[in-house]
Amino acid sequence: MDLYSSIFTRKSTRNFTSTPLPEEKIKEMKAFIETVKPLLPDAKISYKIVGPEMVKGVGVPKAPHYFLIYGKEQPLRNTCAGFLFQHVDLYLFSQGYASRWIGMMKPKEADADFIIGMAFGEPEKPEQRALKDFDRKSLAEISEGKDSRIDAARLAPSGLNGQPWFFIAKDGPIFVYRQKKINGLPGMMYKMTDLDVGIALCHLAVATEKSGKAFEFVISKGAPAAPDGTLFIGTVK
Helix, strand or coil, X not given: CCXXXXXXXXXXXXXXXXXXCCHHHHHHHHHHHHHCCCCCCCCCCEEEEECHHHEEECXXXXXXXXXXXXXXXXXXXXHHHHHHHHHHXXXXXXXXXXXXXXXXXXXXXXXXXXXXXXXXXXXXXXXXXXXXXXXXXXXXXXXXXXXXXXXXXXXXXXHHHCCCEEEEECCCCEEEEEECCCCCHHHHHCCCHHHHHHHHHHHHHHHHHHCCCCCCEECCXXXXXXXXXXXXXXXXX
């Protein structure tokens, strides 16, 4: 299975076996990460792979491995992190493994550059889902104009399943916006909508590359007016 196919069948899990991935598979995954073109040319996102003894937090699933994802202050830092590691999420699924974004996880050793964590490993049982099983907003709720690539972005995972993105497709470019906050009491506490938009942009990138075109995202001006409650963040050219 390739990354594009994984978008339409992936399912995160909380139930991992305790068996570590073979070292060769870890090396292959690290090599894959090096091949991912960053969302912005100067983006600097780093990571560590650790075991369960190096993480803490409420509701952290038991897994053999965890990514600790870091980045110093920079333009769209969290968005760039979401973009890069959603590629990893899709890659792991395509290889028969599983992963889960974990917003409540922290490294045992505090670090101001820490962004978010991700559990990964072998699932207790392989799982996939059909399109009808995705609990997602309709295209009309998240977009204006037509571009088939938005179908892939619509299926992106997000914290609280808030789906805090909006796209305006206009004569080729796609203008990208994010919600300032998610509605409801839990949404008042949630601060990672910018990372979620990076995850959706990963899906847009994979869909773009599947069509045989190069993906390019730029921080630009001159976009259509932002829908109520959203901020413009950039353009997919």
